[in-house]
Amino acid sequence: MTQAESDLPFDLAKLDRLAEVAVNVGLGLKEGQELIVTCPSTALPFLRRVVAAAYRAGASLVTPIISDAEITLARYRHAPDGSFDKAPAWLYAGMAEAFEAGAARMAIVADDPMLLADEEPGKVSRAGRANSAAYQPALAKIAGFDINWTIAAFPGQAWAKRMFPDVSAEEAQGKLADAIFAASRLENNDPVEAWAKHNAQLRSRCDWLNEQRFDALHYSGPGTDFTLGLAQDHKWKGGASEAKNGIICNPNIPTEEVFTTPDSRRADGTVRATKPLSHQGAMIEGIEVRFEGGRIVEATCTRGEEVFQELIATDEGASRLGEVALVPHSSPISASGLLYYNTLFDENASCHIAQGQCYSDCFIDGAKLSKEEIAEKGGNSSLIHVDWMIGSGEIDIDGIREDGTRVPVMRGGEWAS
Amino acid sequence: MTQAESDLPFDLAKLDRLAEVAVNVGLGLKEGQELIVTCPSTALPFLRRVVAAAYRAGASLVTPIISDAEITLARYRHAPDGSFDKAPAWLYAGMAEAFEAGAARMAIVADDPMLLADEEPGKVSRAGRANSAAYQPALAKIAGFDINWTIAAFPGQAWAKRMFPDVSAEEAQGKLADAIFAASRLENNDPVEAWAKHNAQLRSRCDWLNEQRFDALHYSGPGTDFTLGLAQDHKWKGGASEAKNGIICNPNIPTEEVFTTPDSRRADGTVRATKPLSHQGAMIEGIEVRFEGGRIVEATCTRGEEVFQELIATDEGASRLGEVALVPHSSPISASGLLYYNTLFDENASCHIAQGQCYSDCFIDGAKLSKEEIAEKGGNSSLIHVDWMIGSGEIDIDGIREDGTRVPVMRGGEWAS
Ligand SMILES: [Zn+2]
Ligand SMILES: [Zn+2]
Ligand SMILES: [Zn+2]
Ligand SMILES: [Zn+2]
Numbered sequence: 001m002t003q004a005e006s007d008l009p010f011d012l013a014k015l016d017r018l019a020e021v022a023v024n025v026g027l028g029l030k031e032g033q034e035l036i037v038t039c040p041s042t043a044l045p046f047l048r049r050v051v052a053a054a055y056r057a058g059a060s061l062v063t064p065i066i067s068d069a070e071i072t073l074a075r076y077r078h079a080p081d082g083s084f085d086k087a088p089a090w091l092y093a094g095m096a097e098a099f100e101a102g103a104a105r106m107a108i109v110a111d112d113p114m115l116l117a118d119e120e121p122g123k124v125s126r127a128g129r130a131n132s133a134a135y136q137p138a139l140a141k142i143a144g145f146d147i148n149w150t151i152a153a154f155p156g157q158a159w160a161k162r163m164f165p166d167v168s169a170e171e172a173q174g175k176l177a178d179a180i181f182a183a184s185r186l187e188n189n190d191p192v193e194a195w196a197k198h199n200a201q202l203r204s205r206c207d208w209l210n211e212q213r214f215d216a217l218h219y220s221g222p223g224t225d226f227t228l229g230l231a232q233d234h235k236w237k238g239g240a241s242e243a244k245n246g247i248i249c250n251p252n253i254p255t256e257e258v259f260t261t262p263d264s265r266r267a268d269g270t271v272r273a274t275k276p277l278s279h280q281g282a283m284i285e286g287i288e289v290r291f292e293g294g295r296i297v298e299a300t301c302t303r304g305e306e307v308f309q310e311l312i313a314t315d316e317g318a319s320r321l322g323e324v325a326l327v328p329h330s331s332p333i334s335a336s337g338l339l340y341y342n343t344l345f346d347e348n349a350s351c352h353i354a355q356g357q358c359y360s361d362c363f364i365d366g367a368k369l370s371k372e373e374i375a376e377k378g379g380n381s382s383l384i385h386v387d388w389m390i391g392s393g394e395i396d397i398d399g400i401r402e403d404g405t406r407v408p409v410m411r412g413g414e415w416a417s
Numbered sequence: 418m419t420q421a422e423s424d425l426p427f428d429l430a431k432l433d434r435l436a437e438v439a440v441n442v443g444l445g446l447k448e449g450q451e452l453i454v455t456c457p458s459t460a461l462p463f464l465r466r467v468v469a470a471a472y473r474a475g476a477s478l479v480t481p482i483i484s485d486a487e488i489t490l491a492r493y494r495h496a497p498d499g500s501f502d503k504a505p506a507w508l509y510a511g512m513a514e515a516f517e518a519g520a521a522r523m524a525i526v527a528d529d530p531m532l533l534a535d536e537e538p539g540k541v542s543r544a545g546r547a548n549s550a551a552y553q554p555a556l557a558k559i560a561g562f563d564i565n566w567t568i569a570a571f572p573g574q575a576w577a578k579r580m581f582p583d584v585s586a587e588e589a590q591g592k593l594a595d596a597i598f599a600a601s602r603l604e605n606n607d608p609v610e611a612w613a614k615h616n617a618q619l620r621s622r623c624d625w626l627n628e629q630r631f632d633a634l635h636y637s638g639p640g641t642d643f644t645l646g647l648a649q650d651h652k653w654k655g656g657a658s659e660a661k662n663g664i665i666c667n668p669n670i671p672t673e674e675v676f677t678t679p680d681s682r683r684a685d686g687t688v689r690a691t692k693p694l695s696h697q698g699a700m701i702e703g704i705e706v707r708f709e710g711g712r713i714v715e716a717t718c719t720r721g722e723e724v725f726q727e728l729i730a731t732d733e734g735a736s737r738l739g740e741v742a743l744v745p746h747s748s749p750i751s752a753s754g755l756l757y758y759n760t761l762f763d764e765n766a767s768c769h770i771a772q773g774q775c776y777s778d779c780f781i782d783g784a785k786l787s788k789e790e791i792a793e794k795g796g797n798s799s800l801i802h803v804d805w806m807i808g809s810g811e812i813d814i815d816g817i818r819e820d821g822t823r824v825p826v827m828r829g830g831e832w833a834s
Contacts, residue, residue: 004421032499041461051488051492055496059497060497060500060503062492064483066483068465071465071468074469075468075472078469078473079478080476083476086477086478088515090511090514090515090518091508093514094511098505
């Protein structure tokens, strides 16, 4: 279903602002730059504003790649079994080529994150794997921060109904819109200024963590007693940062996290997830894992365990960590108390870790490092990058220096200093 | 604007049938084949049915490339001037690669053909030229009939309002739907059978013309006195035909024409268009041209002359002919008396010629001919292929044999025998 603009139950002026923020803060789009935007059909009213804002910012060409939830479902309902090992490699290779030639990248999220919840898990995971493999050349340029990119969100109706099942579709969409607009800091008349202030705060957190040069972090809380080594020459990042093409962008709108690359060989102990993970439409709940030498050696879930097991079996790097991120429990998204079923929001509500591919720009002078050098320093590589939440108001985190000294980083889910 | 399905003022069962015809008659889609569908967002209700029908027919993967009229306009309203020499070459190169690997191709037309009518003609033609150049590798595989492909139409509301400006949007859309469904032969319960019968009739016309082996055609009518040489070893085609990948398809739904490749060096005399030409959103009316030695040496139009002049100046082949097609004046589309502003329909209402690229499969054993051999036999090559209408109830056509014998082909716009 696509909605007429006049049926959208929220202030369209806010949607205009969100488009401006996504293009000018999220991408920092440069005059003359090309842009590729992926977008679900349900978000067309937002996409149109993004395209206009991008051209006003001087984009030379904007190419939207529009998906459609019903078309995605039609495949699961009607396609022959062999289809689920296929992906449009030609399209992703072309995107990689465009990034190589300087194009920026925006992803708009808007669909029901649980779209595939009722489909056959085997098909969902095979299709996901085929897609990840085909997308790899393009993803490498994003994960490697070769180009400026961003993800922004539109309050699609099916997503809203998933979050607010007990109210009307219209009311649900209005509530999700309020939440997205607030988290995206559109409340005042100058959202670009609000973002500048927010980015400065995130930067000062990163500066402190980078001065500390912790060798490891130790997490303790209910079900969690976990020591995570940080990669050699790791760098904490958050908010605005500079892509290898020299453009300063905000890869996530909204964002609350500061994050870096853990050592994929040094993770030990038990970790309990504090929120459900919605992965390719499946709900994974109650994740509990035990790490040994960086690798998950035991994993149980109270729901969706099969999907989680398949996920961490994708390749060698999928059972190891590629990201560690800190978010105070009082962050606006956490304070909303909502479960978004979407990583863009849920990861910004909570401290998290990610299975799979690391960000090579989370190293000092990361741009100059080869794949081999990154691996030597502890950087992980994988077809996947999947975040899950381990933060709460009950978690304490210590930083551990090389000499064993411990420094409080978080207490009861908040910054210790 | 995209419409909810429940707002569509026509029988959705017919839309299901049209999807079946497009996939199974239009494409003749083969089990295990990939499919790329280009489609305007306004036709999503049809696209969803096409994707489902394609998967039911055994498609391994369907990749929709969805455009949006408002996004197209946003470029003209907001983009910097340099944008209009750009095109997404990476996307078209990828499509060419997919066709090379065996993918089929469907194009859905649904938008207002006059969408760009109020935009700057220079920008429209520059964007068109950049697009044609970038699309060339993919178009070559379609024009060379390497793969099975088809074009089908959905009654978009803006297109309908363009055709029926004096009635409500809803009534207009209903009228266009009736016209499209009738022309696409969906009236009875077995449209696939109706198409088999129609294809057999077109085949018998082609057989007769191929037996005649005319050296040239002579057209006479108001403003027209025109002799057009046919290419050496030309072959008349129409309706269903076999692509080089061995799949029998109907490249146009609907189709009424039989057509072949003229000799690009032998066209002499004057021709007057009998219908307006809607090209990339511009209306071109009252075309009168004089050919000498295959080339347009004089051209005037009563409207849109600048666009037409730029069009035929695209490259050397753009001022020469690549197609000649015969359609009886009593064809169902002609009988509807409507101007569709869209070549898919308007060319099937009338005899026509096309500037630009020829179809290499309109030669005997065309699949085996090199580009050079095709040129030697008179086949034209160009970045463009633009049809315009020269048929009416007042046109007479003679076939001329090599010995000068004349055989009546059409009289008063109808088949002479
Ligand atoms: Zn993160
Ligand atoms: Zn992450
Ligand atoms: Zn034709
Ligand atoms: Zn044609």
